[in-house]
Amino acid sequence: MDKEKLKYELTALDFALADLKLYLDTHPDCSDSVRLYNSVADKRKVLFDTYQSLYGPLTAETYSGSESSWDWVDDPWPWNK
Amino acid sequence: MWLYEKKLQFPINIKKPDPRMAKLIITQYGGADGELAASLRYLSQRFTMPNGETRATLNDIGSEELAHLEMIGTMCHRLLDGADCELLRKSGYDTDYVEHGVGVYPQNSAGVPFTAAYIQSKGDPITDLIEDLAAEQKAKQTYEYLINMADDPDVIEPLRFLREREVVHFQRFGEALEIVKRLNSGKKYF
Numbered sequence: 001m002d003k004e005k006l007k008y009e010l011t012a013l014d015f016a017l018a019d020l021k022l023y024l025d026t027h028p029d030c031s032d033s034v035r036l037y038n039s040v041a042d043k044r045k046v047l048f049d050t051y052q053s054l055y056g057p058l059t060a061e062t063y064s065g066s067e068s069s070w071d072w073v074d075d076p077w078p079w080n081k
Numbered sequence: 082m083w084l085y086e087k088k089l090q091f092p093i094n095i096k097k098p099d100p101r102m103a104k105l106i107i108t109q110y111g112g113a114d115g116e117l118a119a120s121l122r123y124l125s126q127r128f129t130m131p132n133g134e135t136r137a138t139l140n141d142i143g144s145e146e147l148a149h150l151e152m153i154g155t156m157c158h159r160l161l162d163g164a165d166c167e168l169l170r171k172s173g174y175d176t177d178y179v180e181h182g183v184g185v186y187p188q189n190s191a192g193v194p195f196t197a198a199y200i201q202s203k204g205d206p207i208t209d210l211i212e213d214l215a216a217e218q219k220a221k222q223t224y225e226y227l228i229n230m231a232d233d234p235d236v237i238e239p240l241r242f243l244r245e246r247e248v249v250h251f252q253r254f255g256e257a258l259e260i261v262k263r264l265n266s267g268k269k270y271f
Contacts, residue, residue: 007088015090018145022249025137026256058087078089079155081096081162 003055010051013044083144090148091242095159095235100174103160104190105230109243110153111187111195114219120146122200122216126209130257131264135206138257139213142250149243154185156239207270210258214251221247 001009020037027033048058056071057063065071109115123143130136161174161183169178177192187195203209224244231237262270 008092011088011090011092018090019249021141022138022145022253025141026134026253026260028134059084061084072087078087078151079158081159 010047016040093155098164099160100164100172103157108190112189113199114223116146116150118199125202129204135257157185206261213254217247217251
């Protein structure tokens with residue numbers, strides 16, 4: 001999957017998690033939503049790890065792919081074109 | 082603590098500079114109903130929420146507002162990126178330009194700088210949650226006015242996303258208020 005498509009898919013899964021998280025905060029006993037959250041979180045982890053291994057760090061703390069130079073500073077930053 | 086993720090919550094693909102629109106949208110960065118006020122409001126009020134559900138709600142909505150602040154800052158930056166002096170002057174951005182260049186500064190669309198006087202943290206969950214419900218409605222209204230003033234679909238789409246998030250947050254704060262009322266069962270509020 002190319003970089004932009006992968007980022008788009010990851011953004012969509014992150015959004016699903018963000019929205020489900022808020023729902024679960026006020027409905028912590030909704031077991032269907034807990035199961036849905038867990039299944040989206042599993043898919044998201046696979047895409048997140050794939051993205052970082054192919055295209056560099058999304059969070060510095062979960063990335064150990066830099067070799068002789070520090071990849072975290074590489075452009076683009078999210079506000080750049 | 083927080084973990085920074087090097088991406089936006091929603092994609093922003095603004096290609097065309099439009100300083101007039103940047104001047105309007107900046108109010109959601111540093112205005113009374115903007116994302117900076119929202120995040121500080123909820124992240125400050127969370128310390129005196131009474132139980133896990135309400136603490137989580139304020140913590141997580143407050144954190145999401147930081148992602149929205151980044152989106153709004155990105156939109157303003159892109160709307161100013163590449164604008165020459167003539168376009169800045171024609172767009173009425175000259176008064177901002179002499180103060181901040183094309184930097185993103187927390188102010189409202191009339192140039193009033195951000196102030197913590199826009200928010201409260203009253204130490205009482207009922208009081209704070211009722212403020213939060215009103216804050217979400219005011220932010221939603223501001224997004225509707227901004228959408229009315231926009232014509233570029235690349236600007237309108239993220240504004241519509243942010244407007245929708247205000248609706249969801251309003252719903253969650255309403256549920257949090259009901260949770261607090263149940264905790265204080267027997268006490269009449271209305």
